[in-house]
Amino acid sequence: MNIALIAHDKKKEDIVQFATAYKSILEKHRLFATGTTGKRIEEATGVSIHRFQSGPLGGDQQIGAYIAQDEMDVVLFLRDPLTAQPHEPDISALMRLCDVHQIPLATNLAGAEILVQAIERGDLNWRENRQENEQQGRKE
Numbered sequence: 001m002n003i004a005l006i007a008h009d010k011k012k013e014d015i016v017q018f019a020t021a022y023k024s025i026l027e028k029h030r031l032f033a034t035g036t037t038g039k040r041i042e043e044a045t046g047v048s049i050h051r052f053q054s055g056p057l058g059g060d061q062q063i064g065a066y067i068a069q070d071e072m073d074v075v076l077f078l079r080d081p082l083t084a085q086p087h088e089p090d091i092s093a094l095m096r097l098c099d100v101h102q103i104p105l106a107t108n109l110a111g112a113e114i115l116v117q118a119i120e121r122g123d124l125n126w127r128e129n130r131q132e133n134e135q136q137g138r139k140e
């Protein structure tokens with residue numbers, strides 16, 4: 001499963017604690033993150049993460065591109081709803097693409113916990129099965 005982890009500055013501590021608490025689940029998957037979020041999680045947990053640009057420099061858009069190409073399965077995005085972000089249009093675009101492509105998106109810690117437990121239970125395995133079937137179909 002390809003999982004994107006993103007957190008606004010005031011939620012960085014939360015995502016570090018989240019990734020530490022769920023490290024044993026997360027490390028079984030391919031992890032992606034915006035620049036600073038990824039750096040903080042890597043430093044705290046030692047898990048390996050593909051880091052995109054920092055959010056304000058285009059990281060949200062890079063994750064959006066993965067979604068558009070069907071290469072991201074889940075987005076865990078701890079947003080700060082109380083602080084204006086300079087790259088608000090990029091954030092809206094990322095969430096919009098999750099809706100366009102039916103990508104499970106959590107925008108706060110409570111939702112992220114539910115999603116990570118769903119991943120562990122296998123609730124989202126249908127995504128990988130569908131991708132494998134599509135690849136098989138292309139070969140035939």
Ligand SMILES: O=C(CO)COP(=O)(O)O
Nearest residue numbers: 034035036037054055056
């Ligand atoms: O701004 C962000 C998401 O919109 C997060 O970016 P960073 O992880 O680089 O701080």
